[in-house]
Amino acid sequence: MNRREFIKISASIGALTTLQMVGISCSRNGNAGPISLTDLPYAEDALGPYISAKTISFHYGKHHRGYTDKLNALISGTPFSTLPLVEIIQKTHGQAEHAAIFNNAAQVYNHAFYWNSMIHGGGGKPKGAIAQKIDAAFGGYETFAEAFSEAAATQFGSGWAWLVADGDALKIIKTANADTPIATGVKPLITIDVWEHAYYLDYQNRRTDYIKAFLENLVNWEFAEKNLA
Ligand code: FE
Secondary structure, three states, rough: OOOHHHHHHHHHHHOOOOOOHHHHHHHHHOOOOOOOOOOOOOOOOOOOOOOOOHHHHHHHHHHHHHHHHHHHHHHHHHHHHHHHHHHHHHHHHOOOOOOOHHHHHHHHHHHHHHHHOOOOOOOOOOOHHHHHHHHHHHOHHHHHHHHHHHHHHHOOOOOOEEEEEEEEEEEEEEEEEEHHHHHOOOEEEEEEOOOHHHHHHHHHHOHHHEEEEEEHHHHHHHHHHHOOO
């Protein structure tokens, strides 16, 4: 896809429409079922040396693809098979009998959002509207970065840290396992995956080094800003 299409898709993710639009554009991946595996928005080696091609290859090719395939198998022949991804997530959230569908659907969404949260040459202090919002909410970029790092580092076990817009206010939250702010209609702006599979090949147990690299070298602030809209 070209850059214009990527930005359009990124905006559509942020606007909480559905990932169906992404899926439609990426159906050439050919996985069976109504939910398509989204394309990576860059080459597998684009985030090096901070995240290696090997990590991306496993994380996208095995984990993200695995969640997508499992979701399609789980919803096959059920009323969920005709729903957009975000609706599947919201309708199964908190329902024990649909926990497997929720977990796989949320992980499909979270990973697509995570890939778009990073870009080659990203990271550091943002500019423009997102910078102003961060200054207003946290009193400056440094305070934001400290709080985001703390949330990502202290998420016990597997999960995610997020910068979200809850109404007008920007907040940092963390979610466990597959849980996702989109489940309750909170608008995500940026996320970092802190499951070990996201960093172990490159950083072993040094999660804080991975978080530092994410903030200093990878965050796609342009994506975050589009998600504000
Ligand atoms: Fe992951």
